[in-house]
Amino acid sequence: MTMPLALTMGDPAGIGGELTLKAWLARRHAAPFVALDDPGRLQALARKLSLDVPIREVPTIDVAAGVFRDALPVFPVPLGTPPVPGTPDPANAAAVIASIEQATRLTLAGEAAAVVTNPIHKSTLYGVGFPHPGHTEFLAALTGTALPVMMLASPVLRVVPVTVHASLRRMLEMITVERIVAVCRVTDAALRAQWGIPAPRLALAGLNPHAGEDGTMGEEEILTIAPAIAQLRAEGIDAFGPFAADSMFTPTARAGYDVAMGMYHDQALIPLKTLDMAQGVNVTLGLPVVRTSPDHGTAFAIAGQGRADPSSLIAAIDLAADLASRKEATA
Template identity: 65%
Template sequence: MSLDRPLALTMGEPAGIASELTLKAWLNRPGLPVFTAVDDPSHLAALAETLRLPVPIRLINDLDEAAAVFPDALPVLPCSLAEPSRPGQPTGANARAVIASIEQAVALTKSGKAAGVVTNPIAKSVLQSVGFPYPGHTEFLGALAGGAQPVMMLASPLLRVVPVTIHVALRQVPDLLTADLIVETARIVAADFRRHFGLPTPRIAVAGLNPHAGENGRMGREDIEVVGPAISQLQAEGIAAFGPLSADTMFHAEARKRYDVALCMYHDQALIPLKTLDFAGGVNVTLGLPFVRTSPDHGTAFDIAGQGIADPASLIAAIRLAGEMTA
């Protein structure tokens, strides 16, 4: 895949599997767009040697060098760790480097030097130990984009899902869920599907909040008073939304043929079916930003860090999808 600019790949949590995934993604580079790691070159080189991965590391000073370097070595823009990282032993001392890597990748993309951002998994609790005020990547990227409303989508060849509420306790969801929030989320989804996926009128299946979409109010009135009016408004705007649907029957193979993306009311309602269907191939996509951002759909996997057994499939899928969305 050929792009006019490279993708910027962030460091992620250095004590997890992120660096191993970066090295293995480069080893699987045929067919992938050019990417540059915004990372600590010494850390990557040491890990490559430890895991016996034949990945030459090449320090670059400008993204213009990446395309020429990429066929023969992994191009790296330096972002230094404060102290050496040990597999499975995260430390707050390196948290600021992780944050700086994300900030640098976004800045490169906003300036037009990078085609898009691909983020490696982070450990939110480690970042928050040094004052990181965001629940996760999605909210941080929204702030870096100047206050854009980010929308998290999980995508694979089998299913695309968008949770309306994201990183909040389940008991908070009914209070946070409003018709306006559903409508605004669906508008962003529809706009980015037109922009990045070539679907002029994406079909949006909307899940109900309650079991069986509330059964006409017998199990909660949110689907009548909140979700239903939001769908009516979207339809009036020409957006192909339909529902509310019972979440327990909308993710089997035949049901998935009816829509391009499922709009779900809370985090697990969306992510459980996606990760069940395609854990290794799932990609986290942030919609609603002025730049492309994708990420693997899994965490830091501290329990297997440094063992050389991490599966790079999700990161490779994220790099590939970022290239396709940018192209």
């Protein structure tokens, strides 16, 4: 990989800054990255947590890789006000958004290899007029992507929710044959192109208990999910199911597929976070850029205390580097 990864700040009142510092300390095991952050706040945080991380502000991204061995390169994104750990401040919302925008712009321009995002606090952004449900939808808007798809991946499991940031009531309206087919197409294409899996196996979960029990516990499996599977198989995509969600994540079941397609957010994410929270990575499929993120939130309750575990961010950095390298080699 010839370019650094672009790492966003996340909410400065959360654990993102600490994770960034600790990821640099583990740099022998991570690809070079540049933090799009406020250098002063990272310096102050490193001193507070007694982390020996030299901070070096860089004027352009192209020098970051050369700096990375000896110091954490930071492309400056000034904050509106000094952050207070655990207390998100709307005065810093513009900087949080700008960090994501700049990371995406740099990656689209070919100056950065991929986008890696630290966790944001969505409600704080909503308070200043942020119109997107989360990172996934914002990145889609920034890149002109019609259908971004969220995948969470770890060494033991990959999952994709067909619907993401929607209430259960709204989710029921969103589960259609067309949406299931579209999300599965994006997933299948990404597994082929980015993961190098020549014939991905997509296992679809049912929506209802026992996958509907032949219609006695709900008809969505018969009327919606099964027709979607039939259409996908007619297109040459190895989709199968629907399976009862309470039994499709056992070790034996997981050996039979490459990705589990859940119908809604928690159905897909709870198994992965239970099995491998530390190594879980959020990947956005369907974008023209590689984007990964740790699979956890801002963790305000432990922010600024030196207790945050950087494992998921390091895994996100490693996966972004792998995917970006494969993309670069293919191009």
